[in-house]
Amino acid sequence: DSGVTQTPKHLITATGQRVTLRCSPRSGDLSVYWYQQSLDQGLQFLIQYYNGEERAKGNILERFSAQQFPDLHSELNLSSLELGDSALYFCASSVASGASTDTQYFGPGTRLTVL
């Protein structure tokens, strides 16, 4: 158990809909990262938040957005869903304190299926 929690574990929805994925980081971690993993694909970085502020953006679609709340949990919002958005969505957290060694710990993921 990494200490990172994600809900829900599974999500099945229809095209055009909007969903929200939730992530709670490990205690003490200030940074949250979101990754997308499609079938047989690697991990694609989407977005990072650090202590409530957006820190970095990857290949995140405009239909996707995220935020990190004062209690440091984060939500990833996916809207106007398309079939191709079906994937595993992982959240990871790290201290991101400035040390060169900054290990990211991953949550169990949310499997999104768009029908």
Add this chain to the structure above:
Amino acid sequence: GQSLEQPSEVTAVEGAIVQINCTYQTSGFYGLSWYQQHDGGAPTFLSYNALDGLEETGRFSSFLSRSDSYGYLLLQELQMKDSASYFCAVRDEDSSYKLIFGSGTRLLVRP
């Protein structure tokens, strides 16, 4: 930008030793990490190398050569449960700490 290359698949026999290579291209280097991911599971951290040389953690070791932009993960005394995908990753060049992952190596351990 950065890129990482690793073999797509490796097959080995239970009890054997296997090496998974990773070459990377990045203008700024902050270390090479390795993650393990079982099918349907979450990536789990295995090791991190910031300096040249070998880091050993039980049956797993990781090596880095910064001059060659090359690293490898060495798995010894292979067990069936080691069948998984293994990803190398480098930290991004900016200050964000985000990781750029290779495409992963699927390891199949056979009896």
